[in-house]
Amino acid sequence: MRLKGKKALITAAVNPRGIGFGIAKVFAGEGADVAVSYRSDKPEAVEAALKELRAYGIKACAVHGDLTNEKQAEHIISTTIQELGGLDILVNNAGACVWEELSAITEKGLKLMSNVNLIGTMRCSRLAALYMRDHQVKGRIINISSCNARRPSPGMGGYGAMKAGMDLMTNAMALELAPLGITVNQVWPGYVVTDINKGQPGGLTEEGIKNSLKTIPVGVMATPADIGEATLFFAEDKNKTVTGAVIKVDGGAFIRCLQ
Numbered sequence: 001m002r003l004k005g006k007k008a009l010i011t012a013a014v015n016p017r018g019i020g021f022g023i024a025k026v027f028a029g030e031g032a033d034v035a036v037s038y039r040s041d042k043p044e045a046v047e048a049a050l051k052e053l054r055a056y057g058i059k060a061c062a063v064h065g066d067l068t069n070e071k072q073a074e075h076i077i078s079t080t081i082q083e084l085g086g087l088d089i090l091v092n093n094a095g096a097c098v099w100e101e102l103s104a105i106t107e108k109g110l111k112l113m114s115n116v117n118l119i120g121t122m123r124c125s126r127l128a129a130l131y132m133r134d135h136q137v138k139g140r141i142i143n144i145s146s147c148n149a150r151r152p153s154p155g156m157g158g159y160g161a162m163k164a165g166m167d168l169m170t171n172a173m174a175l176e177l178a179p180l181g182i183t184v185n186q187v188w189p190g191y192v193v194t195d196i197n198k199g200q201p202g203g204l205t206e207e208g209i210k211n212s213l214k215t216i217p218v219g220v221m222a223t224p225a226d227i228g229e230a231t232l233f234f235a236e237d238k239n240k241t242v243t244g245a246v247i248k249v250d251g252g253a254f255i256r257c258l259q
Contacts, residue, residue, distance in 0.1 A: 001030050001031030002030040002031070002232065002236050003027055003031050003032035003089075003235060003236070004032070005031065005032075006027075006031070006032040006033070006088045007032070007033050007035075007084040007085060007086045007087050007088050007089070008024075008032045008035070008088065008089035008090075008235070009034075009035045009036075009037065009063075009076070009077070009084075009087060009089070009090050009091065009128070010023050010024045010027070010034065010035070010036055010037070010091040010093050011036075011037045011067060011076070011090075011092055011093050011094040011120075011124060012037060012039070012067075012094035012095070013036035013037065013038070013049075013091075013093055014036050014038040014041040014045055014046055014062060015041065015045070015194075016045070016049065017193075017224070018194050018224060019144060019189060019192060019224045019227045020036065020091070020093035020144075020224075021049060021224065022223065022224020022225045022227055022228045023091055023093060023144075023224070023227060023228040023231050024036050024049075024053060025052070025053065025056075025225070025228065026225060026228030026229060026231070026232050027089075027228070027231075027232065028053045028056040028058050029056055030232060031056075031058065032058065032089070032235075033059040033085075034058060034059075034060045034061075034084075035060070035061050035063055035079075035080040035083060035084055036049060036050075036053070036061075036062050036063070037064070037065055037067070037080075037094070038062060038064060039064070039065065039066050039067075046062045049062065050062055059083075059084060061079075061080070061084065063075070063076045063080055063083075067115075067116060067120030067121075067123065067124060068112075068115035068119065068120055070123065073120065074127060076124070077124065077127040077128060077131070086135070086137070087128060087137070087139070088132075088137055088140065089141075089142070089235050090124060090125065090128040090139070090140070090141045090142070091142045091144065091231060091235075092121040092124055092141070092142070092143045092144060093144045094116055094120055094121075095117055096112050096113050096115075096117060097113065097159045098110075098112060098113055098159065099155045099156065099159075100155060100158065101154065101155050102157040105158050109158060110158055113159055114162060117159075117162040117163060117165075117166060118162055118166060118169070121143060121166060121169065122169060125141050125143075125173060125184070129141065129173070129177055129180075129182060132180065132182050133180050133182075137182075138180070138181035138237075138240065139181075139182045139183075140185075140234060140235050141173065141177070141182065141183070141184045141185075142184075142185055142186065142187065142231050142234045143166055143169075143170050143184070143185070143187075144186070144187050144189065144231070145163045145166045145167060145170070145186045145187065145188050146159070146160070146163040146189060147188045147189070147190050147248060147250050147254045148163050149163035149166065149167045149188065150167070150254070151253075151254055166186070170184055170185065170186045170244065171184075171244045174243040174244035175244070177243075178243055181240065183234065183242060183243035184243055184244065185234040185242060185243060185244065185245045185247075186246050186247075187227060187230045187234070187246070187247050187249060188246055188247070188249065188250065188254070189222060189227050189250065190216065190221075190222060190248070190249060190250020190251060190254065191215070191216065191221055191222070191250070191253070192222050192223065192224065192226075192227065193209065193221060194224065216251035216253050217251060217252035217253065217255065218251040221251065222249045222250065222251060226249050227249055230247040230249050234247070
């Protein structure tokens with residue numbers, strides 16, 4: 001097992017259709033004890049997620065909290081450490097997307113995306129890094145970003161800007177934390193059929209999915225499990241010299257936009 005004995009926190013990872021839960025299942029399958037954070041999921045959904053994770057024979061817990069609130073973010077990190085007995089891996093999966101053209105983007109949308117994608121990610125990373133430093137853990141921080149960080153799309157200027165900020169933030173953290181043996185990397189999903197696409201015009205309709213497939217050279221959309229496998233690479237101890245790196249899981253869509 002590639003993560004046996006490791007303690008991992010994946011933020012926003014209760015939704016069974018989401019990328020975060022896909023990552024949590026891959027980690028659990030490789031022997032890691034897993035904490036999943038959640039904000040608004042119903043109790044029955046939380047229990048179902050934990051039941052599925054515990055079926056792998058690992059310790060799993062769920063921690064409620066809103067990453068846009070400093071005290072609640074501190075609660076998520078401290079509770080994870082208490083429940084699992086430590087923290088080796090942080091996956092910043094929580095994200096927010098508002099599908100608004102820049103000419104009509106709202107202050108509410110901007111604040112939400114900034115607070116979740118940038119501030120929330122930085123906040124959790126700082127707290128995790130402090131724990132890892134103080135306990136001499138050569139840990140792993142992995143940010144789930146997006147190909148939209150470098151690939152502009154109509155209606156996603158605000159979201160893309162936040163993910164571009166995450167791109168620079170990842171590299172800055174990688175440089176700062178490298179002397180401590182802590183690596184910081186990111187995964188860029190392309191189009192994955194998850195609830196974040198509900199706001200996209202026609203995003204989750206049969207026609208919308210067909211149109212999206214046309215932009216993917218391999219002709220197949222990535223699944224949450226695919227994102228989990230890419231994240232697993234960065235989480236392993238043996239990849240200790242890989243930091244400030246990106247894995248794109250988009251079926252070649254990013255390459256096509258460069259043509």
